[in-house]
Amino acid sequence: MRKIKLLSPRLANQIAAGEVVERPSSVIKELLENSLDAGATRLEIDIEEGGIKLMRVRDNGGGIEKDDLPLALSRHATSKIYELDDLEAVATLGFRGEALASISSVARLALISSTTEDSAGWQVVAEGRDMETQVSPAPHPRGTTVEVRDLFFNTPARRKFLRTDKTEYTHLEDVVKRLALSRFDVAFNLRHNNRAIYSWRAGDSQLEQERRVAQVCGPAFMENAVHIDIERSGLRLWGWVAQPTFSRSQADLQHFYVNGRAIRDKLVSHAVRQAYQDVLYHGRHPAFVLYLELDPSTVDVNVHPTKHEVRFRDNRSVHDFIYSSLHHALARVRPEDTLARRETSESDGAPGINPFALSSSKPVQGIAAGEFKGQETIGFRAPASVGYQSNYQSSFRPSSPDETAVREQMAVYGALHSSPIKNNPLPETHSEDIPPLGYALAQLKGIYILAENAQGLILVDMHAAHERITYERMKESFSCGGIQTQPLLVPESIAVSEKEADCAENFSEIFKSLGFELQRAGPETILIRQIPVILSRAKVEQLVRDVLSDLIEHGTSERIQHHINEILGTMACHGSVRANRKLTIPEMNALLRDMEATERSGQCNHGRPTWLLQSLDDLDKLFMRGQ
Numbered sequence: 307m308r309k310i311k312l313l314s315p316r317l318a319n320q321i322a323a324g325e326v327v328e329r330p331s332s333v334i335k336e337l338l339e340n341s342l343d344a345g346a347t348r349l350e351i352d353i354e355e356g357g358i359k360l361m362r363v364r365d366n367g368g369g370i371e372k373d374d375l376p377l378a379l380s381r382h383a384t385s386k387i388y389e390l391d392d393l394e395a396v397a398t399l400g401f402r403g404e405a406l407a408s409i410s411s412v413a414r415l416a417l418i419s420s421t422t423e424d425s426a427g428w429q430v431v432a433e434g435r436d437m438e439t440q441v442s443p444a445p446h447p448r449g450t451t452v453e454v455r456d457l458f459f460n461t462p463a464r465r466k467f468l469r470t471d472k473t474e475y476t477h478l479e480d481v482v483k484r485l486a487l488s489r490f491d492v493a494f495n496l497r498h499n500n501r502a503i504y505s506w507r508a509g510d511s512q513l514e515q516e517r518r519v520a521q522v523c524g525p526a527f528m529e530n531a532v533h534i535d536i537e538r539s540g541l542r543l544w545g546w547v548a549q550p551t552f553s554r555s556q557a558d559l560q561h562f563y564v565n566g567r568a569i570r571d572k573l574v575s576h577a578v579r580q581a582y583q584d585v586l587y588h589g590r591h592p593a594f595v596l597y598l599e600l601d602p603s604t605v606d607v608n609v610h611p612t613k614h615e616v617r618f619r620d621n622r623s624v625h626d627f628i629y630s631s632l633h634h635a636l637a638r639v640r641p642e643d644t645l646a647r648r649e650t651s652e653s654d655g656a657p658g659i660n661p662f663a664l665s666s667s668k669p670v671q672g673i674a675a676g677e678f679k680g681q682e683t684i685g686f687r688a689p690a691s692v693g694y695q696s697n698y699q700s701s702f703r704p705s706s707p708d709e710t711a712v713r714e715q716m717a718v719y720g721a722l723h724s725s726p727i728k729n730n731p732l733p734e735t736h737s738e739d740i741p742p743l744g745y746a747l748a749q750l751k752g753i754y755i756l757a758e759n760a761q762g763l764i765l766v767d768m769h770a771a772h773e774r775i776t777y778e779r780m781k782e783s784f785s786c787g788g789i790q791t792q793p794l795l796v797p798e799s800i801a802v803s804e805k806e807a808d809c810a811e812n813f814s815e816i817f818k819s820l821g822f823e824l825q826r827a828g829p830e831t832i833l834i835r836q837i838p839v840i841l842s843r844a845k846v847e848q849l850v851r852d853v854l855s856d857l858i859e860h861g862t863s864e865r866i867q868h869h870i871n872e873i874l875g876t877m878a879c880h881g882s883v884r885a886n887r888k889l890t891i892p893e894m895n896a897l898l899r900d901m902e903a904t905e906r907s908g909q910c911n912h913g914r915p916t917w918l919l920q921s922l923d924d925l926d927k928l929f930m931r932g933q
Contacts, residue, residue, distance in 0.1 A: 315381070316411060316434075319408055319410070319411035320411045320412060323408035323409070323412045327409055329474055329477060330358060330457055330474050331477040331481045333413075334351070334357065334481050334482065336409065337405075337452050339399035339400045339405075339485070341450065342485070342492065343398045343399055343400055346366055346367035347366060347491065347493065348495075348508075349364070349365050349492060349493065350365075351364075351494070351496045351497065352364075352497050353478060353498045354498075354500075355471045355499070356470070356472065356475040356478065357457065358468060358471065359456065360453070360454070361453075361454045361455075361478075362451065365449045365450055367449050367450060368448075369419045369448055370421070370450060371421055375428055375429075375430040376430060376439045379417070379439055380403075380407055381408075382402070382404065383403045383407075384402070384403030395601075395603040396608070397565070399567060399613070401607075401608075406452075410434065411434055412461050413434060414431075414434065414455040415454050416430075416452075416453045416455075417429065417430050417452050418451045418453075419446065419449070420446040420448055423447070423448050425447060426443070426445070426446075427443070427444050427447075428441050428444060429443070434460040475498060485568070486518065486522060487522055487561050487563075488566050490508065490514065490518055491508050493507055494506045504521075506522075512533070516546075519531075523595065527552065527593055528546070530548050530551065532548075532636070533546055534631065536631045536635070538627060539627070541600050541627045542600070543597070543598050543632075544596070544597050544599075545594065545596035545597045546594065547593075547596065550582060550586045550587070550909045551915045553586055553587060553590035553591060553593070554593055555590065559593035559594075560593065560594055562578075562594070562597075564600070564616055565598075565599060565600065565602060565605070566597075568614075569616050573624065573625055576859075576860050577625045577626075577632070578592060578629075578632060580633075580864045581628070581629050581631075581633045582636070583864070583868060585636060586913045587913030590913065622861035629862075629864075637905040638905065639908060640742070640902060640907070641743050641917070642742035645761060741759070743764050743766070743901060743902055743917065744898070745757055745898075746895050749768075749888065752886035753767070753768065753769070755897065761922070762919060762920050762925060763919070763920040763925065764920075765917060765918055766901070766916065766917045767915075767916055767917070768894075769883060769884060770914055771901050771910070771917065774909065775904045775907065777874060777875050778905055778906065778907075780878055781874055784874060789820065789821040791839060792838075792842065794834065794836065797825075797834060797835045799831060799833055800831070800851070801830060802830055802832055806832075806858070807829065810832050811824075820838070821836070821837060821839075821841075822836060822837055822838070822850070824850070834846060834850060841866075841873070844873075849865060849869055875911040878911060901916065
């Protein structure tokens with residue numbers, strides 16, 4: 307056995323650097339977080355060779371006192387926390403006091419800082435070896451400049467794992483973008499190899515915030531984004547979520563911040579997926595930039611060396627709040643909202659200037675707390691202004707013996723718009739009186755509805771649109787009628803772990819509200835005594851196991867509702883108008899009006915878009931008019 311010895315400070319710092327400093331992007335993250343914690347409102351970032359040769363960050367923050375400069379490069383030295391109580395409510399991005407010491411142990415680091423407005427400043431230098439840090443005068447305005455050169459110059463084993471300059475710069479750029487999204491009130495300037503890459507101005511208004519989001523995430527994101535701002539029970543969620551039709555093949559456009567800190571959290575990801583499950587195409591990923599604000603004492607940020615993960619004190623309330631907020635926000639998007647965003651962007655965008663900076667995402671806010679009650683149930687609040695809902699369930703069905711009655715019902719509503727259609731399919735009315743999806747012109751190949759609105763041509767996939775309408779009506783009817791249950795003649799026994807049996811016992815009320823009655827029959831056995839009628843042919847045992855797994859992991863589960871919704875969705879698909887079904891003009895207009903009044907009508911049950919707009923400008927470009 308070898309003798310136990312204390313590690314040298316240099317070796318200890320290099321081991322710590324293995325946790326903190328993975329690549330140049332890790333260094334930039336730590337330096338920028340220090341600058342933001344110092345109160346900086348402007349950050350200058352210079353990079354050479356992907357950050358391997360040089361990384362320089364200059365800020366206009368509070369600066370560091372001369373006597374504190376040597377301590378700044380010491381391990382576990384920080385000005386951000388002093389005692390245990392501070393750790394329980396961390397309000398800064400950094401707090402461990404390891405970053406500068408770890409960086410200086412694997413690179414050549416120079417730190418210049420000043421706390422006054424004049425040019426008096428002081429510099430401290432470290433070059434990856436044990437030495438007494440020396441402080442020398444150096445002119446510098448108020449703020450701090452940190453310069454890191456030759457990363458891993460003294461640890462060849464680490465340096466050989468770095469990728470190409472381009473790859474390392476891409477990772478570094480992603481870090482800068484994430485931090486730029488976290489602080490709209492701070493200006494960011496990024497240069498690579500003496501070439502200006504980004505220059506983001508500070509701004510606090512929603513328009514300025516949307517301009518930066520569009521610059522970072524792309525104009526297409528903002529053109530398809532919905533702005534939300536919801537606050538309840540000490541929690542606030544705000545930001546932008548993309549409509550389901552703007553989905554991604556990878557989860558590469560997902561930014562989530564907790565009290566300004568960028569995180570990746572399984573609980574948050576699960577809540578977002580649940581909110582999108584009814585409207586997102588299979589295998590696609592949602593896009594969002596969201597900010598969660600809550601009491602710092604209710605979230606633990608000291609759970610990961612790189613601070614990418616957090617732990618919430620009340621997981622379930624946070625999960626339910628995120629899920630219900632996004633679920634309601636997405637449901638409230640109507641065709642007029644989408645058209646208004648596009649019209650505003652096109653009207654405000656000058657030729658040659660991308661209109662992303664002037665996108666006018668309509669905020670969803672002011673949602674009453676009462677609307678979130680009963681979020682474990684299925685369904686939504688039906689629009690109270692639609693007068694034909696009570697007769698709607700039999701509308702648009704495939705040909706059947708009572709088709710005459712169906713057509714009579716559609717004619718009642720269609721008559722509201724049919725008088726001007728007799729001689730001319732389009733009503734003679736002012737543009738402001740035209741509904742968002744306009745009036746029907748014709749039917750194409752028995753599949754698509756062609757309609758004209760104030761902006762141009764609307765194309766509707768009639769089966770997809772009617773499938774969503776029927777599905778939402780069925781969910782509403784199911785919710786209003788309650789869950790019909792049936793007792794099992796012979797209770798079904800399931801062998802589970804003791805942990806799962808405890809979970810079933812603790813969450814018995816949740817199961818009961820969803821139509822299940824579970825009874826514990828032993829330390830590792832539960833009995834299923836009652837199930838929902840609609841799930842009589844489902845694989846109930848596997849469903850219960852999956853729900854228990856969700857409850858243990860996240861404290862909540864939507865699997866039962868999701869399974870019921872899948873069955874309702876299948877029924878809605880079979881009960882919707884099929885291709886080659888000829889519709890009259892009044893019937894087509896009725897379908898358009900239903901789409902305008904139905905939640906989530908922009909996507910079918912499978913996440914496919916139900917309609918699209920070809921504006922007059924689009925058509926003019928297509929036919930090269932005016933060129």
